[in-house]
Amino acid sequence: MLKNKKYFTKGQYLFWVLILLLISFAFFHLADKMFKEEGIVERIIDAERPPLIDTTSIIETDTTSKKKDDLIPFTWKWKDYKGISRSITFKLSKRDLIKSTNNRQNLNPEYSMDPWSAFPGVYSSMYINDKKGLKSIVEAYKKEIKTAGISNYQESLDFVVSSIQALGYTFVCDGKVANCGRNGSPAEDCRPPQNGFFTDDLGCCDDVKPLGVYAPFEFAFYRTGDCDTKSLFAYTILKEMGYNDVAVLIGNANGGGHSMLGVKVANPPFNKLFIRHNNGSKYYAWEVTQGDNKLGQNCWNAWNDWRISIN
Amino acid sequence: MSWYKLVGIDDGIMKKVTDEDKNRQKFIFSMLVIMMIMIALFVLISSIIYLLIIFHSWTVAICTGLFLSLVIFNLYRFLTISAINAEKSGIGQYQIKHEKQYHDFIDNFKINEIAQMPEEAIRKIVNDRKDELREKFPEYYANKYKITTSILTMAIRLSFLSIIALVFSTGLELFIFKSQVNEVLDATANTLRQEVPDSWILKNMLTPQEGKEFTLFHCNSLLLIINVLHAGLGYWKLILDLIFLTIFLLPLILIFKSKEIQKGYYVRELALHEISISFYHYLKTQKRCVEILKQVTTEDLVERFKKSAKYA
Numbered sequence: 158m159l160k161n162k163k164y165f166t167k168g169q170y171l172f173w174v175l176i177l178l179l180i181s182f183a184f185f186h187l188a189d190k191m192f193k194e195e196g197i198v199e200r201i202i203d204a205e206r207p208p209l210i211d212t213t214s215i216i217e218t219d220t221t222s223k224k225k226d227d228l229i230p231f232t233w234k235w236k237d238y239k240g241i242s243r244s245i246t247f248k249l250s251k252r253d254l255i256k257s258t259n260n261r262q263n264l265n266p267e268y269s270m271d272p273w274s275a276f277p278g279v280y281s282s283m284y285i286n287d288k289k290g291l292k293s294i295v296e297a298y299k300k301e302i303k304t305a306g307i308s309n310y311q312e313s314l315d316f317v318v319s320s321i322q323a324l325g326y327t328f329v330c331d332g333k334v335a336n337c338g339r340n341g342s343p344a345e346d347c348r349p350p351q352n353g354f355f356t357d358d359l360g361c362c363d364d365v366k367p368l369g370v371y372a373p374f375e376f377a378f379y380r381t382g383d384c385d386t387k388s389l390f391a392y393t394i395l396k397e398m399g400y401n402d403v404a405v406l407i408g409n410a411n412g413g414g415h416s417m418l419g420v421k422v423a424n425p426p427f428n429k430l431f432i433r434h435n436n437g438s439k440y441y442a443w444e445v446t447q448g449d450n451k452l453g454q455n456c457w458n459a460w461n462d463w464r465i466s467i468n
Numbered sequence: 469m470s471w472y473k474l475v476g477i478d479d480g481i482m483k484k485v486t487d488e489d490k491n492r493q494k495f496i497f498s499m500l501v502i503m504m505i506m507i508a509l510f511v512l513i514s515s516i517i518y519l520l521i522i523f524h525s526w527t528v529a530i531c532t533g534l535f536l537s538l539v540i541f542n543l544y545r546f547l548t549i550s551a552i553n554a555e556k557s558g559i560g561q562y563q564i565k566h567e568k569q570y571h572d573f574i575d576n577f578k579i580n581e582i583a584q585m586p587e588e589a590i591r592k593i594v595n596d597r598k599d600e601l602r603e604k605f606p607e608y609y610a611n612k613y614k615i616t617t618s619i620l621t622m623a624i625r626l627s628f629l630s631i632i633a634l635v636f637s638t639g640l641e642l643f644i645f646k647s648q649v650n651e652v653l654d655a656t657a658n659t660l661r662q663e664v665p666d667s668w669i670l671k672n673m674l675t676p677q678e679g680k681e682f683t684l685f686h687c688n689s690l691l692l693i694i695n696v697l698h699a700g701l702g703y704w705k706l707i708l709d710l711i712f713l714t715i716f717l718l719p720l721i722l723i724f725k726s727k728e729i730q731k732g733y734y735v736r737e738l739a740l741h742e743i744s745i746s747f748y749h750y751l752k753t754q755k756r757c758v759e760i761l762k763q764v765t766t767e768d769l770v771e772r773f774k775k776s777a778k779y780a
Contacts, residue, residue, distance in 0.1 A: 165726040192648040
């Protein structure tokens with residue numbers, strides 16, 4: 158009989174012992190010993206604090222040696238949002254240009270009922286193929302940001318994006334169109350604009366396959382590109398600079414297909430345009446085609462059906 | 469106080485059990501009830517903590533907490549006490565098939581005997597049979613049967629109680645580590661004020677709403693508070709969760725594993741009581757049947773039917 162009584166008695170004791178143990182945590186200062194406060198505040202604040210840009214990291218490059226005469230020097234000059242004159246100098250390889258063009262032309266995206274479904278694959282392939290060749294530009298940006306003494310996350314982003322906005326705009330078409338530029342300017346005139354956005358009417362570049370988008374390296378070399386070419390270029394440069402929370406956004410603006418750069422930040426300068434990622438975070442849209450639009454600023458009357466193409 | 473009555477235990481059916489055993493059974497079920505009340509108290513504290521963080525109102529927190537703890541207490545009563553059964557025991561053969569107790573009355577239908585039996589005689593037969601059955605299984609604990617139960621039912625019971633335990637354990641941990649969590653939240657707010665004054669977390673989570681003050685925790689966000697608790701406790705969180713899980717599951721474990729409960733005198737007497745009630749009502753029904761049969765054979769029912777039809 159005693160043996161049979163054991164189970165309930167032991168179980169009951171265990172119940173009360175556990176409760177006493179919990180009470181002892183609360184009343185005998187054991188809680189102080191169990192709870193480690195170190196690092197929690199920093200971890201919460203780190204998520205809020207804009208990250209500092211790394212101007213010292215080295216990007217992995219091709220092991221194939223480049224001949225001196227293969228490299229062409231470039232200098233980009235522009236004024237940032239504060240009106241300060243900025244410039245970067247870098248060199249691009251002709252061999253990398255051929256590689257970039259070949260990669261783009263060999264892309265064969267799968268089309269489906271969703272008109273936007275082909276874009277992510279094409280963008281990803283171009284980004285992966287071209288990022289190493291753009292190392293010189295990335296290093297030039299980092300160097301100039303460091304020289305200018307910019308350590309703020311948003312100001313560093315502004316530095317890069319304002320330069321891309323200032324590069325101007327050229328229509329890029331998928332098919333063969335004789336007069337695809339503004340005011341019927343001819344397709345043969347596929348030259349970079351000289352004075353910026355929509356002021357040159359220099360024409361457009363047609364028959365750029367697939368999807369009428371130039372690869373990031375091609376854009377850097379020729380400076381001819383429209384919304385998606387420029388967004389993808391900005392995405393590639395920022396990603397390689399260490400900004401992981403960037404994206405290429407696609408959707409409709411004023412009734413037509415459009416592309417913008419997306420950036421996930423805690424405190425954007427404007428919070429009018431954004432897309433919510435599946436995980437709940439917000440990617441603010443940035444118009445990179447125009448000269449003075451800031452992150453999250455709305456410059457469209459109608460802005461709908463937007464999504465993240467790559468991030 | 470007769471705590472055991474809160475789980476529906478009727479000590480009136482244990483008349484034939486010795487005082488020592490009866491008191492032991494009462495003690496066991498009273499302790500089970502006290503355990504459940506302790507668990508309901510934990511749920512009350514935990515609910516108040518959660519609701520205070522969300523609503524910043526003691527009235528809402530206490531009222532809703534009381535309601536939730538009563539719901540959980542009743543759910544516990546149902547999930548644990550309904551796990552007791554005698555079906556797989558020796559006496560359980562009779563519990564499953566009550567007619568085994570009075571099969572001889574079914575096989576040899578003694579019409580005249582039953583018809584003439586007074587109420588006291590029926591009660592005597594039933595009680596004698598009950599005593600015989602009790603004597604058939606005198607050493608109730610010694611029966612070498614295995615307590616079995618449906619795996620699915622067991623899984624459902626365990627899942628429900630585990631979910632309840634894990635949900636409310638975090639609230640109790642917040643209660644235990646309230647001052648430590650508040651210290652971290654204060655430090656975070658101070659640092660953010662200095663380093664990132666326009667921080668979203670500072671404005672929306674670590675600053676009280678206009679005209680209001682923080683009640684228990686210096687934060688508006690339950691998720692941030694839980695996050696701080698997780699980060700601060702580390703592996704201790706797992707240990708504490710396991711302690712709470714054990715506390716919340718112990719009443720059910722005891723009911724399943726303790727022979728004093730599953731094979732106890734109360735369960736035996738309850739089974740005997742149910743079997744006897746079936747037997748008693750069987751005899752009463754048979755007696756009534758005999759009376760009706762007599763009426764059918766003696767009265768002119770055709771004439772009676774005609775009379776009824778005339779008035780209809």
